[in-house]
Amino acid sequence: MKKSSYMTRAMKAKDRRFARILGGLGYERADMTAAQPxxxxxxxxxxxxxxxxxxxxxxxxxxxxxxxxxxxxxx
Structure with a gap:
């Protein structure tokens, strides 16, 4: 079973405001790539x-x- 925390559920929500707010706080989205190889x-x-x-x-x-x-x- 995957770990499901508030952050992962909020990032997957249909309302994109959660992702924008959490992204501004420094939390990475799952679909973002690494900054360096x-x-x-x-x-x-x-x-x-x-x-x-x-x-x-x-x-x-x-x-x-x-x-x-x-x-x-x-x-």
């Missing part, structure tokens, strides 16, 4: 893992990962 992020995470020997924090975006990798290369 997942392959690039996966490659950066693998590079970070190879460099540091531990997995990176999943909340880091591409720019943060690149900065940490460059910082380690400068050492």
């Amino acid at each position: 997942v392959e690039d992020l996966a490659a950066l995470r693998k590079q970070y893992h190879d460099l540091f020997g531990k997995r990176p924090f999943n909340g880091w975006d591409e720019a943060t990962l690149r900065a940490k990798i460059e910082e380690a290369g400068a050492r």
